[in-house]
Amino acid sequence: MRLPSVLALAVVAFLAIAALAPSALAPGDPLAIAPLDAFQPPSLAHIFGTDESGRDIYTRVVHGTGASLLIGIAATAIGLGLAVVFGLLAGFGPRWLDFGTTRLLEVLFAFPGLLFALLFIVIYGPGVVTSTIAVGLSTAPGYARIIRSRVIQVRTSPYLEAAVVLGRGRTTRIVRHVLPNVAGSLFVLATLGIGQSIVWASSLSYLGLGAVPPAAEWGAMLSAGRTYIASFWWMTFFPGLFIVLSAAATTLLGRAIQQRGRES
């Protein structure tokens, strides 16, 4: 394994621990305020500094990992789940259904993804759950298109024809041959997609449409620090750094898996 992949793996491991057992890395309370310690620059006591209420930014960033990752993973799962359904319908259904779904996907493509997510939030109101669904919905068309082409590739392959000749029904062919062979690319798409979903979810929180303060969430923290960015850079820098790190690490890992899949 090459160095970038090793580093990416280390970052992902750190994030995983932070998400599952945040207290192991940061024993403090992310919501405990200490007005006397407000706006402390990074030091040994507060390695990422403190915010306007004197809360430790390191603790908040670590405790916010869970929310950010969960949103990222859940949104990707929603996006991919929808995409698999669409992809299978388009790839396996009758021709008019393929035509219909493909055109629908093209219409959805015309909207910038974030705009589509905003539209959804406008209708259903802000919050963690709605923003997760919104991100999932807006990433689905992209995945659906990739999965559809992959499904068609497998469906028209000689080994699927061989399965027809052996007398296998459609359900057997989908379950035994199509889905497992599509799953490989699905896994790569998922790891690549989580990073993107984290960024999008953070963007929504930043706009005040996702997680709401005082909850420790990276995007929300960025938004809160924005007012003070000229004087107290650490308030925006460290949450921002974690967004970049998590997105970069999952993407790198996805690429590494893709590479290995191609070589074997």
Add this chain to the structure above:
Amino acid sequence: MSLVTVDDLSVRFGATTVVSGVSFSVEEGECIGIVGESGSGKSVTARALLGLAGRRAVVSAAALDVDGTDIRTASPRQLRALRGREIGYVSQGALVALDPLRPVGREISDSLRLHTTMTPVERRARVLELLADVGVPEPSLRAGQRPDELSGGLRQRAVIASAIALRPRLLIADEPTTALDSTVQAGILDLLERLRDAGTAVILISHDLAVVSRLATRVLVMNAGTIVESGPTARVLGEPRHPYTRRLIAAVPTDRPRGTRLTPAVAAAPAAVSTAAAAPVAASVAAPVAAPVAAPVGNSGTAVAEDTESSVSTPGATATPEFPKTPGDAGGRAVVVAASRLSRRFGARLAVDDVSFTLERGRTLGVVGESGSGKTTVARLVLALDRPDAGDVHVLGEPWTTATERERRALRPRIGAIYQDALSSFDPRFTVGRILADAVSHGRSTRAGDEVAALLRRVGLDPAVAARRPLHLSGGQQQRVAIARAIAAKPDVIVCDEPVSSLDVSVQAQVLDLLDELQRDLGISYLFITHDLGVVRHVSDDVLVMQHGRVVESGPTERVFADPRDPYTRALFASAPRIGGWRAPTPPS
């Protein structure tokens, strides 16, 4: 001095030696053939002559001279000059050797641009002249077209045109006709023959003895990196001394009667005995295989009348025991596949036009024709992978193409298929064991059991192969796995679509023998589709000759081959290269 002198050439890749101790020479205007299976080192030898053995290759030789240049010490610049000017190279897979985005005329004029001082106008004229020389019709139109607009034969001609653009004194052609139809192949061989007669030395590399025997004055037979036999073509093919050469010649199916083994018999006995036990009538017939020496004696008294012609016709040939036909009279057998008046149209093109035939139990119907003649479409219609626009197919008396897929499913196990590209017909994630377990259990189990081991043994593979993935098997082994899968469900008929076309002659012989053996033991019928006339004559009882989607001639194989009535059939048969078809160079006029 010879044009090419090779003395004690060795090529290593890391620790593996792929060519060792190879020595030969080529005189001006001479054609030599290098014959061997894939992996025998013939292509590497040719590439070493061009200084193209590869970056990781370690080439050593006592002498490696082409036209006075020592390849071992030549600088890259000298090599480049030599390659364009003195040696033309037609690489293997020439069908993909052309840049898909450039017109072929531009591709050909490249070497003129690099090696001569011709003006663009002169170059254009020379390109058209070259294309006309190699037999491309309408050169000015073709020169402006991209490779995908040309047929395989025209592409191959264009590659040769670019190789001979600078009138090289040596042309190296690596499998120049593999993957081409026989009439197209005949055209390319004619072209090479003309070049040879015009004074170009040719090194012709092929796994096909018939191709080599047509052109080469001398033949080198390579096996596992060494030359096992060399000499004048007529001598090597007429009285081969090395056992490997003999095996290679015996493997060629052309002109070998139906039911003759192409490979030495190996442990076919247990299978024959089990058949004998199951069907007492067949006992006397199966006996010769179990004990080849006793064949003429045992058979003469007890053979069923219809069997005599196939099993006693060559009683002296005890070295290659025969596959006697299963008893029963040829006229009144059960029909397993009946196609009537099939038509299939793709856009404006009629791919299959009014094709009818019947296939009887235990017999083989060969379908032969060139690419685009509609034979694969016929296979797909018979497998009900495609619907005919008119006509229908009955399988075992049941309506087949007119039924729904759900109705067909019950009958599916009775009709199997094997394909040219066995590997891509397997799910890439499956092991051999899982592929066969799935076939044996009709998709209900994926765990390989005793039945899978028995199947693997039946097709001559080690049961340990079950744990491996098809990707890591050789081409012949992959095809055996495909055959095992096809017979797993105990089918009555197997549709074989070019099953041996991508295999070496010797591997092809093994696969054909296996199919013959399975037919005798299990009574399977084959619909055997191929473009190879030698193969079709060897395997089939009846033959269907197709052209442009129509059946131009059909009948018992021996009748059709001995006395072809249709002009197309006659042209097709005339174009098939056969061993011993060597023509002496015409003296320059």
